[in-house]
Amino acid sequence: SYELTQPLSVSVALGQTARITCGGNNIGSKNVHWYQQKPGQAPVLVIYRDTNRPSGIPERFSGSNSGNTATLTITRAQAGDEADYYCQVWDGSTAVFGGGTKLTVL
Amino acid sequence: QVQLVQSGAEVKTPGASVKVSCKASGYTFTNYYMHWVRQAPGQGLEWMGMINPSGGSTYYAQKFQGIFTMTRDTSTSTVYMELSSLRSEDTAVYYCARGYSGSFYDYWGQGALVTVSS
Numbered sequence: 001s002y003e004l005t006q007p008l009s010v011s012v013a014l015g016q017t018a019r020i021t022c023g024g025n026n027i028g029s030k031n032v033h034w035y036q037q038k039p040g041q042a043p044v045l046v047i048y049r050d051t052n053r054p055s056g057i058p059e060r061f062s063g064s065n066s067g068n069t070a071t072l073t074i075t076r077a078q079a080g081d082e083a084d085y086y087c088q089v090w091d092g093s094t095a096v097f098g099g100g101t102k103l104t105v106l
Numbered sequence: 107q108v109q110l111v112q113s114g115a116e117v118k119t120p121g122a123s124v125k126v127s128c129k130a131s132g133y134t135f136t137n138y139y140m141h142w143v144r145q146a147p148g149q150g151l152e153w154m155g156m157i158n159p160s161g162g163s164t165y166y167a168q169k170f171q172g173i174f175t176m177t178r179d180t181s182t183s184t185v186y187m188e189l190s191s192l193r194s195e196d197t198a199v200y201y202c203a204r205g206y207s208g209s210f211y212d213y214w215g216q217g218a219l220v221t222v223s224s
Contacts, residue, residue, distance in 0.1 A: 035151075035208035042201055042214040043151065053218055054212065090209065092125065093165055095153035 001090035004098035011104045012077045020101045022070040022087030030089045032070040034063060037100075039082045046085075047072060077105050108132040110202050110215035117221045123190040126218045128202030134159040135183035139205040142176065142187045142200040146215075152198075156205060157185055192222045 005023040022032060032050050035043035045054050047063035047079035050070065059073045074081055080106045087098040113127040126138065142154040155166040158175040164176050170189075178185045189196060200218050203211035 031209055035211070043203075043211070044214075045210060048206075048210040048212075062181055077113055087212065088151075094167060095143075095156075097143075097151040097153065102152040 001091070001094070001098050004087055004089065004096055006085075006087060006098040006101045008072055008099075009102045009104065011106055012074070013106050014079065017087050018074040018077050018103055020072040020074075021070055022069070022077045022098050022102065024070075024089065024104075025068060027068055027070050027089065028066045030065075030091075032063065032065050033088045034061075034072045035088065036081075037086065038082075043086065061097070074103070077103075079105050081105055108204070108213045110204065110213055112200075112202060112215040112218045115219040115221070117223065118192050119190050119224055120193055120222055122190060123188055124220050125186055125188040126200050126202075126220070127184050127186050128215050129182065129184045130204070130224075131183060133204075136180060139208065140176075140178070140185045141203045141211065142174075143201045143203055143211075144199070146195070146198040148190050149198075154187070154200075159183075159185065189220075192220075194222050196220065197222045 020035050034047040036046045037043040046057050046061050049087045050065040051063045062073045086100045109131045111129045116124050118124050137160045139156045141156040160176045173190050175188045202215040203205045204213040205213045
């Protein structure tokens with residue numbers, strides 16, 4: 001089965017740039033989606049199909065995907081960005097999620 | 107506006123079954139697959155399966171085949187999930203999520219906590 005690997009945690013200073021990676025075998029050939037989840041809340045889609053932002057998601061959120069790594073980039077990090085982030089792909093007829101990354105804004 | 111409203115929290119004993127509902131509104135119910143995703147306490151997201159509300163066809167993650175059933179009621183725009191032979195490891199928040207173009211999840215329910223305890 002296909003596996004997605006994310007770092008358990010990423011820290012970023014307030015106002016700086018955070019990068020959260022999602023590793024998978026030839027993930028560049030798949031569409032990668034990213035979700036933000038704050039404590040006690042349902043996940044929220046922040047990036048779809050590698051690079052696209054849903055309406056209402058700030059331009060500070062962006063995505064890229066190439067080779068074996070997809071990346072979610074958050075520029076000018078704010079305290080409100082502190083959350084868990086999950087990447088997701090499809091492997092055949094099965095949805096696969098990464099293990100999640102806790103983003104801490106210092 | 108699109109809304110997915112799930113039924114409330116449940117407490118079950120090991121070996122029992124649980125049924126959770128997800129009522130959709132604000133869009134054409136039969137145009138989008140509905141998926142179920144669960145999250146154990148302090149853990150990540152786990153995909154369980156999906157249902158096509160139009161014809162009722164289902165696809166289950168291998169792990170849940172035989173113990174997990176999804177159904178739908180088009181008259182009320184509601185999908186249901188039922189998990190049987192519950193174990194303590196099934197304690198989790200269960201989410202329904204609308205699948206967009208068979209790819210990503212653009213709307214999620216608020217989640218339903220299922221606690222399995224003797």
